[in-house]
Amino acid sequence: MQTLHVNGYDMAYLDIGRGRPLVCVHGTLGDFRTWSPVLGPLSKHHRVISLSLRRFFPEHWDGVGDDYLMAQHIDDVTGFIGKLELGPVDLIGHSRGGHIAFHVASRRPDLLRRLILAEPGGELDSSLDPLAAPAASPRAAGIVAAAANIGAGDIDGGLKLFFDMIEGEGAWGRLPAAPRQQLRDNAHTLIGQVGENRQPFTRADAEKIATPTLFIGGGDTRGTLATVHPALARHVPGSRTAMIPGAGHWMFDQAPQAFCKVVLEFLAA
């Protein structure tokens, strides 16, 4: 694959199409392949650059090491965009990739033209959610349990715990074999995700975003992921929100045409 050497690591990426560059950042258990179902429509109008974060496939990581961190991934994406040397890019992030993209925008607005956050992952502090508990979120506990299974060799058991927590009981069982295998290919990254202590979003963080921003949500998503993006959207100046009906957290996989339509409209406007 093509790679860029960033912060001492070779970041693999897919680079398809011509036009304004759109850098895509996958989420937990994803990799550059995550964006496959939207590459067709998006690459008709844009140069789509889909990267794999440090430790994700095509690396076969064993979960050992201490550089799987939110701060590292933010530094890596920042460094990656700098090394592209294409000027300001459009940046889209899903889930954990949305969290990363948010912080890239917060730190380095000069690198970005537009920002798209598809159900960014993370927690809200009390300035965004008066009910926010300082204790660990239930999701964090779920990730710990899933990672323990994976560390003990029960990959599918760990993935089922994680996936059902996000998409609802029975969702892993309904997932076709092909997407399941791509989650397996990244299973060990969940071990890195335990205890990385990422900071919750604050209202001041959101108010600081100066890049024109679109939030995208799945109409059927439940739980924290359904509450984080509306809380951020209320405070990111001038942001817009598009909800994809009938889709969950992997809305671009479940409704690629509707997803591409809102993305292309936002980028063209």
Place this chain on the structure above:
Amino acid sequence: MQTLHVNGYDMAYLDIGQGPTLVCVHGSLCDFRIWSSVLGPLTRKHRVIALSLRHFFPEHWDGIGDTYSIAQHVDDVIGFIEKLDTRPVDLMGHSRGGHISFRVAQQRPDLLRKLILAEPGGELDSSLDPAAKPGSPSPLAARFAASAEKIAAGDVDGGLQFFIDALEGPGAWARTPAAPKQLLRDNAMTLIGQVRDQRPPFSKADAEAIKTPTLFIGGARTKGMLPQVLHALAAHVTGSKTAMIPGTTHPMFEQAPQKYCEIVLEFLAG
């Protein structure tokens, strides 16, 4: 993407992993992305090169021109392997890509170490199928032509439904999840090229000419011509092995990626 300039065309490919090189050739309506579900297990042992044939995504083809044909694609895969920095390679083809890979092995055994044919597409002549009538089109050909006509007229989903249901049975398109549907849409225009393509049927002499160690892989629940073609070829490719994957149909590596990879890795290591 990375590309190799072959016969005047930039062929895009994905290149992942280290080890003996395995070149993967997708089938009708697909592209390099179709191998996504087996890249993980296969790249632990092999350098996997998944190419896109001429006019498939990442090209956004308009269906115009006469450079979509089996003959052209065979020349392209031969030229592609010749341009690689390593030879001989292992070659794996699915469906139409299996047909192409078979012809590559027939023409240029010097380029190949091992050959894997996952339900190769094609027709059988009378030396392989006594019931074959020379010159008569396959029963699927008419359905494919109708699909291409719909796509050319702008009804992409209607054309794809016709095609997928013809291959996999009524209702198959409706049951296909949204993500694989979109990959088919991205390559829909190639069906227009495909119905113009006059590929010769396989013969017994063709099969007997294959000198490369060959593995056939099939889905145990695939219906129609594809299993018939597989078994007819396997019976006459000297020393070939066959593995049928239980509970799967034509896209068997997507339906059972772990089992599929296990079979492929064992064959390549053997």
